[in-house]
Amino acid sequence: MATPQPATNPLAVTMLSLAVDQVAGQAVDALSRRGIRSVLLKGASFARWLYDDGQARYYADVDLLVAPERFGAAGEVLASLGYTPRYTGSAAGEQADHADNWDRPGSPSVDLHKILSAKVGVSPERCWAVVTAHTRPATVGGVAAEVLAPAVLALHVALHAESGRRKTIEDLGRALARLDEDEWRAALAIAEELDALPGFGVGLRLLPEGQEMGERLGVPMDTSVELFLQSSSTAVLARPFEQVAAARGLRAKAALVGRELVPTPSFIRLWFPPARRSRLALVAGYLYRLVWVPWKAPQGLRSWWRARRAVAAGSKQPR
Numbered sequence: 395m396a397t398p399q400p401a402t403n404p405l406a407v408t409m410l411s412l413a414v415d416q417v418a419g420q421a422v423d424a425l426s427r428r429g430i431r432s433v434l435l436k437g438a439s440f441a442r443w444l445y446d447d448g449q450a451r452y453y454a455d456v457d458l459l460v461a462p463e464r465f466g467a468a469g470e471v472l473a474s475l476g477y478t479p480r481y482t483g484s485a486a487g488e489q490a491d492h493a494d495n496w497d498r499p500g501s502p503s504v505d506l507h508k509i510l511s512a513k514v515g516v517s518p519e520r521c522w523a524v525v526t527a528h529t530r531p532a533t534v535g536g537v538a539a540e541v542l543a544p545a546v547l548a549l550h551v552a553l554h555a556e557s558g559r560r561k562t563i564e565d566l567g568r569a570l571a572r573l574d575e576d577e578w579r580a581a582l583a584i585a586e587e588l589d590a591l592p593g594f595g596v597g598l599r600l601l602p603e604g605q606e607m608g609e610r611l612g613v614p615m616d617t618s619v620e621l622f623l624q625s626s627s628t629a630v631l632a633r634p635f636e637q638v639a640a641a642r643g644l645r646a647k648a649a650l651v652g653r654e655l656v657p658t659p660s661f662i663r664l665w666f667p668p669a670r671r672s673r674l675a676l677v678a679g680y681l682y683r684l685v686w687v688p689w690k691a692p693q694g695l696r697s698w699w700r701a702r703r704a705v706a707a708g709s710k711q712p713r
Contacts, residue, residue, distance in 0.1 A: 404449075404450045407451070407452050410452070410453075411437075411451070414438075414455065414456060414502045417456055417501055417502045417504070418438065418539070419534050419537035420475065420535065421471075422535075424471050424474070425460070430460060430464045430468050431461065431540070432458045432459065432460050432468070433458065433459040433460075433525060433526065433529055434458060434539050434540065435457035435459055435550065436453065436457050436550070437453045438541070439542060440551070441453065443544070443572075444572065451565075455503045455505055456502060456503070457504075457507060458504065459507040459509075459510060462508050462517075463519075469494065469496070472496045472504055472506065476501075477498045477503075478497060480495035480497050480503070481494070481495065481660055481661075491512070492509045492514070493505045494506045510550060511553045511554070511590070513553045513592070513593025513597075514589065514590045514593075515589030515590060516589045520588075524587050524588055525546060526540075528542065528543040529541065529543055530542075530543050545584055546581070548578060548580075549581040549590065549594060551566055551569045551597075552594050552598045553590060553594060554597070555600050566601055567601055570601065570603045571603075575610060578611060591613065594613065595608060631690050631693055631694030632695075632697035632698035633694075634654050634694065635694060636702075637650055655684060657683070662679040665679070665683070666678075666683070
């Protein structure tokens with residue numbers, strides 16, 4: 395189903411979280427019955443670790459990491475539960491390549507991860523080996539599950555904070571208040587194992603206390619325009635400019651521009667929900683896209699140019 399807007403009523407947030415946990419438990423149990431090990435990411439693991447003061451944390455979907463060699467089998471399990479892949483028929487670059495999104499009518503969606511985060515540089519096989527060496531048991535939706543141990547949770551919080559959303563920044567602040575320097579040093583060591591130091595450094599420095607921790611730990615600030623944009627609220631508008639700039643040859647650049655203006659029907663149906671209703675509405679979605687892209691392009695170009703200047707100048711704190 396479409397991701398609902400964040401609820402503000404604590405009771406509503408709690409009720410939604412319980413519903414998501416039930417779906418998580420159902421998915422973990424179904425995978426386990428097929429002999430597929432999974433690790434629950436974010437969601438209940440973040441909420442229980444960082445919000446044990448009673449404050450509700452909003453989350454609306456389930457994130458599960460599975461071994462890359464079992465990824466296809468895990469998709470079959472979700473299909474048996476009534477889920478369908480969200481991006482059927484999409485082109486390369488129209489969806490994140492670190493996870494597949496699965497939807498079921500009237501139910502929280504499940505994101506099936508082949509790697510912890512897009513900011514991880516090692517192979518899925520190496521990521522699975524490192525992450526599964528740092529898990530702990532938990533009960534989610536009445537089912538025995540695995541979640542990340544604190545050091546990997548801290549790393550994941552920092553990587554996730556790069557989205558710049560208020561929720562992820564609050565997660566980071568709580569993690570910084572909870573963990574001492576030795577525990578963050580353990581997170582740094584795992585970041586090195588996963589080749590995730592650039593993302594870890596950028597995410598950690600989104601808060602002043604994180605900036606201080608990063609300096610004490612000696613975390614390098616080796617960022618890029620792409621990483622900088624991931625912590626920007628205008629990333630979706632600016633990233634295409636970086637992709638075009640990085641593409642080699644006029645043909646590759648033209649193909650990227652064409653994909654932005656005329657993406658696949660699968661993308662249009664997600665980007666413009668009315669397009670799901672009929673073929674005529676899909677055509678309307680394409681026409682709207684041809685107006686929307688030029689309309690938003692100047693804002694994206696300004697954001698991209700600011701990011702390039704900031705990275706070139708060695709800025710330590712993305713905005």
